[in-house]
Amino acid sequence: MSAFPTYGPDDIAALDEQAAAMLAVFAGRGYTRHEPAILQPAQIFIDRSGEEIRRRTFELSDPSGRELCLRPDLTIPTCQWQVESGRPYPARLCYHGLAFRHRLGGGPTQFYQAGAELLGLEDRATGDVEMMTVAVGALRAAGLEKFEMKIGDLGLFATLVDALDVPAQWRGRLKRHFWRSGYFETLLTRMVTGAASDAERAIDALHGLKPAELRPAIEALLDKEGDAPLGMRTREEIVERLMVQASDGTAPKLDAKVAETVKQVLDVSGPAPTALEQIRTLTKAVAASMEKPLAAMEARLAALAGLGVDPKSVRFVAHFGRNLEYYTGFVFEFWSRDESGPVEIAGGGRYDTLLESLGGPRGATAIGCAIRSERLLAAARRGK
Amino acid sequence: MMADPLTLAIPSKGRLKEQVDAHFAAAGVALKQTAGARGYRATVEGLPGIDVMLLSASEIASALVGGDVHLGVTGEDLIRENAPELDGRVALLKPLGFGFADVVVAVPRAWIDVSTMADLDDACAAFAHRHRRRLRIATKYAQLTRRFFAHAGISDYRIVGSAGATEGAPTAGTAEAIVDITTTGSTLKANGLKVLDDGVILRSQAQLAMSITADWTEAMRGSAGVLLKRLGATLPA
Structure with missing residues (x-):
């Protein structure tokens, strides 16, 4: 498809009909339609999605110098509207509209998205099932019968890392980077060899101090720098990080066996029921912690079976986390195939920190999905 | 009608300009200002068919990447900011040993x-x-x-x-x-x-660089070959 597509009458009619069918499914579940502005302030996307999304976002500025962008997705502005409107939770919102992304390898820079967001429903398990039901329903309403489903859970890996006996800062790093293949493996290796000894000079100076002596010693180190600038990063942030590092001890090492287990878990990929059993076996040492997320995934599979999606046909991929950085837990994608290979039709998942970061209620949950209209139309046509 | 000239972009101001001028002079490449061009255009003495443009260092980098000039001298940092992996758009011909x-x-x-x-x-x-x-x-x-x-x-x-x-x-x-x-x-x-x-x-550091995306004729390659030889570099095949 061209980078600047023109939609002819047949395409427009087909896209309209498809959108109406999907929006009807959303409406039937109580989702109300909202249409955020196409032109958005750039800031909320930059602060929420990071530079990786930013390099694919069309940015521009108005004559007064305000930074704007063409919305790269509709989730963030939809959530922002919910927060600012002060409406009650849980909220069910849906949309159908254009989104814009740079395509680094060519391809269309604008595309239609239909999506639904379930915001602030406390019971996550219920929310997960509802969103899968809505997504599968919308795809079928658009005439797509055959699709492949891929699922993952960022929470499952976070639980595993939390159960590991490693310094707190490392846990944070492992969780942040697990989806970066290549970089993550390097990080693990550094931890095993003990090469990850950070700001050693400062830490060495603090080594062997009693907890009560730590803070004054760190304050003294900082005072030596005089009035050097800090940016917005506060003195307290520096003190806290050094306290944690100093009490973790110098240059800790990660047990090679633990690193191997982490790698093996991340390599798990295959038919969901088998994959979950593999993870259960690999993580036997921390079984008590892992049981909850594994059982939650099995419950989702049971729900999919109820929707007529055979769990054995669903692929569970342990390292699947999507590159949109705001996802936090259960994630899913729907795929089809064309002449050139697999095509992602829809994707979604849980992003339980976004609402709070936009100023919403503390701990407000969120799960949503977005469907790529043009790709869905092409896939549904192929199926006929 | 004269054939299109080979274009060479060099820095128009600052320390980098002085260093480039000295480097060219030492290599026996003498630049002659084009009359009426207010110091923004020059020719190379004894080498017809080369049009020298004096631009800012960052303009040279984007002109090389965009194919608007054939050859240029500018900082590698600026070239890579425009084309991080050079992307088959620019070839670095010779590090010049200044502008570190x-x-x-x-x-x-x-x-x-x-x-x-x-x-x-x-x-x-x-x-x-x-x-x-x-x-x-x-x-x-x-x-x-x-x-x-x-x-x-x-x-x-x-x-x-x-x-x-x-x-x-x-x-x-x-x-x-x-x-x-x-x-x-x-x-x-x-x-x-x-x-x-x-x-x-x-x-x-400062690099003598070639734009791969610019339009190159055989005549231009010929002119470039002579110029580059004096500067101790060669044109990639």
């Missing part, structure tokens, strides 16, 4: 807990969590910064564009850290900043 500058990641010296990119990653994540906004990196090297940070696995940051005096951004409060060029490090030091141990993004 490192593109580095620098943070406030008072961040005594941060000395590596891994530390900066932790600091970025903690900052985003505490302040509900991303740690800001001031730079005019957005492309180089994005690539280097992605390689280091850092995502919780945002770039703020900087047109000049980037090293003052943390003091001014417009950014927490910077990516900028440094030669001796003294400017960074004077501004209370330090370079991270593994924070050197690029060791840059």
Whole structure:
């Protein structure tokens, strides 16, 4: 498809009909339609999605110098509207509209998205099932019968890392980077060899101090720098990080066996029921912690079976986390195939920190999905 | 009618211009100002068919990447900011041995807990969590910064564009850290900043470079061959 597509009458009619069918499914579940502005302030996307999304976002500025962008997705502005409107939770919102992304390898820079967001429903398990039901329903309403489903859970890996006996800062790093293949493996290796000894000079100076002596010693180190600038990063942030590092001890090492287990878990990929059993076996040492997320995934599979999606046909991929950085837990994608290979039709998942970061209620949950209209139309046509 | 000339872009001002002039003179390449061009156009004595354009160093980099000139002299940092992997658009023909500058990641010296990119990653994540906004990196090297940070696995940051005096951004409060060029490090030091141990993004110097995307004729390749030979470089096949 061209980078600047023109939609002819047949395409427009087909896209309209498809959108109406999907929006009807959303409406039937109580989702109300909202249409955020196409032109958005750039800031909320930059602060929420990071530079990786930013390099694919069309940015521009108005004559007064305000930074704007063409919305790269509709989730963030939809959530922002919910927060600012002060409406009650849980909220069910849906949309159908254009989104814009740079395509680094060519391809269309604008595309239609239909999506639904379930915001602030406390019971996550219920929310997960509802969103899968809505997504599968919308795809079928658009005439797509055959699709492949891929699922993952960022929470499952976070639980595993939390159960590991490693310094707190490392846990944070492992969780942040697990989806970066290549970089993550390097990080693990550094931890095993003990090469990850950070700001050693400062830490060495603090080594062997009693907890009560730590803070004054760190304050003294900082005072030596005089009035050097800090940016917005506060003195307290520096003190806290050094306290944690100093009490973790110098240059800790990660047990090679633990690193191997982490790698093996991340390599798990295959038919969901088998994959979950593999993870259960690999993580036997921390079984008590892992049981909850594994059982939650099995419950989702049971729900999919109820929707007529055979769990054995669903692929569970342990390292699947999507590159949109705001996802936090259960994630899913729907795929089809064309002449050139697999095509992602829809994707979604849980992003339980976004609402709070936009100023919403503390701990407000969120799960949503977005469907790529043009790709869905092409896939549904192929199926006929 | 005369055939289209080969275009060579060289810096129009500053220390880099002086160094390029001296380097060319030593190689026996004498430039003659074109009358009425106010110092923005020149020819090479004894080598007809070469049009010399005097541009700013950053204009030269984008002209090379965009195929608007055939040859150019400018900093590798500027070329790579326009085409990070050169992308089959520019060929570096010869490092010239001057215009040395490192593109580095620098943070406030008072961040005594941060000395590596891994530390900066932790600091970025903690900052985003505490302040509900991303740690800001001031730079005019957005492309180089994005690539280097992605390689280091850092995502919780945002770039703020900087047109000049980037090293003052943390003091001014417009950014927490910077990516900028440094030669001796003294400017960074004077501004209370330090370079991270593994924070050197690029060791840059002036390069004689060729635009692959420009339109090349056989006549142009011929002119370029003669010129480059004097400058101790050759045209890639």
